[in-house]
Amino acid sequence: MRAIVYEKFQGPITLQNVDDPTPKNHGVVVQLTATGLCRSDWHGWMGHDPDIDLPHVPGHELAGIVSAVGKDVKNFAVGDRVTVPFVCGCGTCPQCHSGNHQVCDHQTQPGFTHWGSFAEYVALDHADINLVKLPDAISDVAAAILGCRFVTSFRAVVDQGKVEGGQFVAVHGCGGVGLSAIMIANALGAQVIAVDINDESLKMASDLGAMATINAASSKDVVGQVREFTQGGAHVSLDALGSQATCFNSIANLRKRGKHVQVGLMTGDHQHPRVPMDKVLANELEIIGSHGMQAFRYEALLQMIQEGKLQPEKLVERTISLEDICHELPLMDSFKNRGVLVVDTFN
Numbered sequence: 001m002r003a004i005v006y007e008k009f010q011g012p013i014t015l016q017n018v019d020d021p022t023p024k025n026h027g028v029v030v031q032l033t034a035t036g037l038c039r040s041d042w043h044g045w046m047g048h049d050p051d052i053d054l055p056h057v058p059g060h061e062l063a064g065i066v067s068a069v070g071k072d073v074k075n076f077a078v079g080d081r082v083t084v085p086f087v088c089g090c091g092t093c094p095q096c097h098s099g100n101h102q103v104c105d106h107q108t109q110p111g112f113t114h115w116g117s118f119a120e121y122v123a124l125d126h127a128d129i130n131l132v133k134l135p136d137a138i139s140d141v142a143a144a145i146l147g148c149r150f151v152t153s154f155r156a157v158v159d160q161g162k163v164e165g166g167q168f169v170a171v172h173g174c175g176g177v178g179l180s181a182i183m184i185a186n187a188l189g190a191q192v193i194a195v196d197i198n199d200e201s202l203k204m205a206s207d208l209g210a211m212a213t214i215n216a217a218s219s220k221d222v223v224g225q226v227r228e229f230t231q232g233g234a235h236v237s238l239d240a241l242g243s244q245a246t247c248f249n250s251i252a253n254l255r256k257r258g259k260h261v262q263v264g265l266m267t268g269d270h271q272h273p274r275v276p277m278d279k280v281l282a283n284e285l286e287i288i289g290s291h292g293m294q295a296f297r298y299e300a301l302l303q304m305i306q307e308g309k310l311q312p313e314k315l316v317e318r319t320i321s322l323e324d325i326c327h328e329l330p331l332m333d334s335f336k337n338r339g340v341l342v343v344d345t346f347n
Helices: 038-045 140-144 145-162 176-187 200-206 222-229 244-252 276-283 296-306 325-334
Strands: 003-008 013-017 028-037 059-067 081-083 121-124 168-174 191-196 214-215 234-239 254-262 286-290 317-322 340-345
Touching: 003 140, 003 325, 003 340, 028 081, 028 140, 028 145, 028 325, 038 325, 059 140, 059 145, 081 140, 140 145, 140 200, 140 317, 140 340, 145 176, 145 234, 145 296, 145 340, 168 244, 176 191, 176 234, 191 222, 200 214, 200 296, 214 222, 222 244, 244 254, 244 276, 254 276, 325 340
Parallel strands: 168 191, 168 234, 191 214, 234 254, 254 286, 317 340
Antiparallel strands: 003 013, 028 059, 028 121, 028 340, 059 081
16 A cells, blocks of 8 residues: 655655555454544654654544454444544553543554554554444545544543633634634634634634634733633633643633643643643642543534534645645644645545
8 A cells, every 4th residue: 555654753754655454353444535634743753752663654633434344343344434533442441441542541543553544544443442433424524634633622622621602712722723622612602712823823713713812922911811801811721732831821811710721732841831830729720631532422523513513624724645745744843734734635
């Protein structure tokens, strides 16, 4: 099969012919019809993820058609249209037994723990636990961006943040995760304030329902502006980027008893950020992490999409070919794209 491969971190990214995958007894092989390009793929290429063994095929947001099935798989068959969350559970550990597959003790992640979806085919483990059948009404391109950014934001806003109509929600960082969170919070009836350093991204945030925007590059007081817009602070605030500044501001701009949800990956020098713990204590703030989403929670998400309450395809800036990844992946940290890039051409 054709696949995108890198053989050293921060090294050349090339399109190669590699061996086709085969399914494990509990797994499947999926023929890709679409796959999203995400900043997490850039983190992997940079060497920020200890799970990656070289040479490596990245890619973790996907939609496709089951092409081969392991002998122990009961719920899926060749020809099924499917997607999958980027965190796949084992189904047997204490976390999975409690329904929290997104923090499985033995989790696998396509594009990280094993070869991923920047290829014509991808193998996925524990199919009966992790695969999600796609309704005909949802396109491959829309489904492809659900696996990481959109489901991560859905869990962060709905399950972790417990956002309700009428609440003020601040979103720091308007990349794919942040824009997804803005759309979801707006659909729930929240009043959203978007923060970013790119005016084009802020324009898109407004188009997706943000009531107010703040350019952090030109603002002298992001926290003060959020507090002004929200009449005292956000009920829920998300760091959708993952930096010292966005994490601090997201916590500091909360009203009393507000919730900060950390969604953006904290890597390198940003792993241990400065936290306004005095405010956390005095104002009884909550600091919550959010990491992916379980496959069984897709039902609620897919229903909102089919009802027209959520339109993930609006996040797509353009579609590209598999070969285009060689050029686009190293640029993911430059934040030049206004929306999401999705591969829909594999040959």
